Amino acid sequence: MSNKKSKNKLNTLRKDATLKTRLINEGIYDNINWDKLKIEEELSKKSVVVKEQLPVIRSNESLLPVWDLKRYAFLLEEKMPHTVNPKLWEQGKMNLNAGLFKVTDKIYQVRGLDLANLSLVKGETGWIVIDCLTSKETAEAAINLANEYFEDIPISTVIFTHSHVDHYGGILGVLSSNTERDIKVYAPKGFTNAVIEENVNAGVAMSRRGIYMYGEVLPRDKKGQIDCGIGKYVSTGTTTFINNVHEISPIANQEYVEKEIDGVVMQFLLTEDTEAPSEMDIYIPSEKSLCIAENCSATLHNIYTLRGAEVRDPIAWAKDIQKAIDLWGDSLTSIFEVHTWPRFGNKYCIEYMEKQRDLYQYINDQTLRLINKGYTLEDVGRMVKLPESLCDEWYNSSFYGTVNHNSKAVYQKYMGWYNGNPVDLNKLPTEQSAKKYIEYMGGEDEVLERAKRSYEDGEYQWVAEVTKQLIYANPENKNAKLLCADALEQLAYIAESGPWRNVYLTGAQELRHGVIQVKRSVITEDVLNAIPLENVLYLFSIRIDGRKAGDFDYKINFIIPDKEEVASAEVKRGIFRYLDNKLAEDAAVTVTMSKDILYEIATTNIRPDSSKIIVEGDICKWQLFLWVQDIINLDFNIMTPVSNN
Template sequence: MTKALSIMSLSLTLALASAITPAANAQPQPASRATLENYENLIQTLPFDDQRSFDEAKAGFIAPLPNDGVVKNENGDVVYDLKQFEFIMQGSTAPETVNPSLWRQAQLIMQGGLYEVADRIYQVRAADLSNVTFIEGDTGIIVVDPLISAETAKYALDFYFEHRPQKPIVAVIYTHSHVDHYGGVRGIVDEADVKSGKVKIFAPDGFLEHAVAENVMAGNAMSRRASYMYGNLLPRTPQGQVGAGLGPTTSTGTITLIPPTDVIKETGETHQVDGLTLRFLMAPDSEAPSEMFFYISELNALCTAEDAVHTLHNTYSLRGAKIRNPLAWSKYLNETIYEYGDTVEVLFAPHHWSLTGNSRVLEHLRSQRNLYRFINDQPLRLLNHGFRMTEIAEMIEMPEALAQNWSARGYYGSNNHNIKSTYVRYLGWFNGNPATLHKYPERDAAKRYVEFMGGADALLEKAKTSYDQGDYRWVAEVVNHLVFAEPDNQAAKDLQANALEQMGYQAESGPWRNFYLSGAQELREGIKDLPAPDTASPDTIRAMDLDLLFDYAAMRVNYEKAGQTEFKLNWVFPDTKQEYVLELQDAALSHMAGHQVPDAAATITLNRTDLDDILLGQLTFEKGIQDGKIEVDGDPDTLSAFLDMLDTFEFWFPIVTPVSMEAANK
């Protein structure tokens, strides 16, 4: 645990530069004939004449974002820049290199500014990946989901106060445990006001645990993949990043966290906040592990967090995450319809635009309910017939009403990968065919495939023919074998890049586009020597409990370095009055709270605050011992041996080429 935990959170990808100038040797290709045919087919089959979404997105507009949507930190560094997307002009025709449906969504989500959602409810949109909502109580302001960064949150609050009366913030609501819904909290409130009771912070049960822990155990891999999902390294051009489908892009400022004061545990729980009645509905294991809706009785206004936004969402995130539950998701929306359907007049969310009018709100809620129910039930029907994951995803077509509903299109999630996630949720990765039970690893199988196909030259020649025919999926599948068999074969990587690029141009999902184009970029240019992002803020580290910290350490034990070593270590934390014992046996590290053992090799005594400093890279164990902050009673070599067997992780590992086998023992 000597290395700062700068690689443990999804949010660390947000610290990447918001725009990267493409390298001189990068050569994006124009849209191919097959891509143009796909473009024209979509123009003919989707209802582009339907402009209702644009009318609804413009409703309540008060003022555009100040400074063209550019936000800087206290050092003058840009942490968010909406101006980079000014090429996505309202009313413009989609470039041939962008799926026209995704371009339509990009035009909608780039409409930044201050909006009046309804009486006493205001939103600042497009000042980050998410919206921040300001609800005006009798004497103060309730803030809902204060963005990713303290800088963008402060920018949004200052902007709001330019147009509305200045009142104190009396409460903050975190609707769920993803960073774009709490990370900017210190930009709008002072923790001293929270501790004094002047400001309440409401959050769903399990919020703090999941906000801190969701991305710890697989955090490095998850974060590296997120750099693809959000297109962090792609230029903002018609050949590159055109938004994330869910919002414009992610800010790169200071991520903060203040623990909630009021944890909502049950559906129906009601709180009076500054003259308003807030009624909560729990929605765990839907879009986030910890999530909730709320209804404002006096305003007939409903917030459904991220469970009913204007896209098909992810039931599985391509960055990597635990699979979500579309059945529960659908049921929460159904419960909401039956509970509030008679009275609701306003629907708002921390992404996209709001809706007003009872019939319009119910129309949207019902279609979203049906969407997630369909994604749960239809894959189950087919898997019970014996069909397998990949073919099920190709077999299922959305009902016409959902397929023609712009707010049900796959701009963030996709039908294909969500349907696959339902299969895996119920049956796991194995498709039942024993031929697939013990397949060769990709790097080993690749060489065999290339040999079976007649060698590298023959494979490339056949793949080029498939490329000319527009069969990019097949090119990507086949040439991937050659890339993994011969990672230095640039001709193979260039062809693979060209195929992925055309697939990116065709993709309707923002994350799919970003994955394809990021893969093409890496194949052409390799991995750049960029600084590893570091956003494991002090708030995050200090919010982690010791059980999670020791679990994280256990995950890093390298079994080859551990060998047959066995030991027990007592840990004592005087400031928090906590004790732990760690036991290593069979290369597995276990821990138990509230215990000490007499046969421990050593007892390590230190304050939790000093451990936090170690995790943040501000102190080393050696310096702590030298300064008397850490006391080791017993054999200090055992502690050193333990620390030496913990792996560290490189952030910039390859994704579209094989990882070096030496990486397994770093």
């Protein structure tokens, strides 16, 4: 089927906003504080030096652009539709402001060329780059944009504010034009370990769920992906990494770490376990400007992110914002962030930081209040509401995180998954219970008819829940899938949060059309090259089928000549365990292979060409090891049972 026909078919299945959805969005529109919005609009455009009109960035390795804002032209051309929450529509328009922006005389930002920002500080010999975007290609474009305006200024230093891929993934793009210079790269304490633990070990699941969260395969139009709240979407270029990162650690009895970097004094406040496990703020005294990393943004952020990650600590988050106020509040005159736009003026900056601080403290404390009254995870998400003194600011809106799922995250942090009711301690598997629910409710036809009536009454969340039972009881029930998709679509249309809209719409799209395969991973060759062999081998540990390998008991040596590393490991009691960076004399088998072959075995389902591996010792032991490696499914089911893959 041609792309045009596929698009037409998709458009015929997508629905308009129902009357109830229209009324909800009209009510939201009527309650917008237009004065607060005007402040944000002015800040999002302030001090533009070079304006990029809907930039498109291409890669030599892909037919499709890795970044394309032209797909969002409809936001500027169309009247606000009923199929988008009006506040998200306005936030989406502001996130189209792209180009080079001035923060102070020595600080600039490139915005709108990726989900995040790339910031530039003028040093004595070149640019000090703060954060590098997601992809090599977008980072190169950002540096080129700056060079076109300032002429060619070399890169002297790179600083990562934290351990999320949209801030380090473009590092080789930043360094590509400065290969002859010895460029130091700084990051907060624990950076490399945090990158590996979050983005590599759980990289397959996180990438799959990230497709939902960021709406990667959705159309860009008034019924599709609009925004992610903190930016448009995640660029789809090449994710890179390096291993020569100098980590900044706290110094005893000092509130911050001060360094002179390329002639610029910088003061680093380590903010561990806030928005990321490894994160830091950067104050530049000469400019009276604070880079507050991702601890403040023009939105409520995520205590828990829908793509999946460890729950963040809202109390640490609030305390570290207060530390920044205590340290630099008397002197700072501007704040710039790694997403969205800067703030200016001492009084306004402090008020902004205080209100962002209080968001996380409030959600934490109010959730605990409800926990101690006996309310459970599902209860607190709907019960915690912000007071007017916090929610009256545009920048505290739920464009990215929401009070609902952040409150649930606080419950999870303190109480875990168990709600205390013994009925829920060991529930039946979802597919098994779904079949019984449908049987008890009168069968598939009866349930579907009732669900249709509920849809007509505007009970979209209930319809989605009921039809999920139908789908899990019978994944072939096409009518249940289509009705569930319709319900999710209406929920998307009223969602203020970009990620909520994206997950609803992606779920609806997969129910209607099936899973669209996306050949993309954060576990790239550049990333694997930059991490130690021990961490590469751990990818085998989390793939091994423990039951199959339960009786194994032997050691394996690995020799990877072009990585210039060796290792010994053992398979025992169903566990593959790294032992040492030395070869074991009593290993049952020793394998020698190139790093490319190792990466292929560790990250794909392709079994290697045996002629490319030198096996010494018991070859059967090596073959058994390969046999117990489980299959990787990059496109596992989310809307239908995983067992139905």
